[in-house]
Amino acid sequence: MGSKRSGPALTRRTYRRLVYGIIAVGVIGLLAGIVLDERLLGTVVYLCGAWLGAGIAFLAPWWSDTTLQDERDYDLHNRASGLTMGIATILGISIIPALYVLDAGGYVEISGAIGGAIAVLSALFLLYGVCFAIVQRSA
């Protein structure tokens, strides 16, 4: 927060529009690639947009003289992350064990898509745990 480098003036509005705009172009490029059957080109456009947008999002606050992010942004991110994990936890605890029991009993079958979703959810929890440990150690 508040670290300033001497760089060109970039307003918060321009910063947000730039980041979201570049990422949106990447996503549109990916979807266009799928629709037009130019998947490789679409993927390249998407990766360029994603990396460029993420790079600007990460570097611009250090580079610009203007305060582009501050403690309230971090607070909002923290609360949104907590809410996301809370929802994921409630969904995970309330559904997944029951699903496995019903699957073992032959009442339902866990399809590949549902199995994938469970794997993604598990990976999210694992990643959160790792990030929490890193943040806790560095605090």
Add this chain to the structure above:
Amino acid sequence: MQNDLPKRRRAAELSQGDLAEAVGVTRQTINAIERERYDPSLELAFKLTAYFDCAIEDMFDPEELSE
């Protein structure tokens, strides 16, 4: 948290943007504090009170915290 930041800022004839720049935050954060939708960190509270040369308890009302 209740505060008299809008009153002090207007008395000093500052815009939210001016004050934000002076204490190193965004205009939106000053606006959120004034509308009592965001409680500033201790660091920012000290910066604000130092800027207006007053004590924290003069600018922020802790009464609702003890209720």
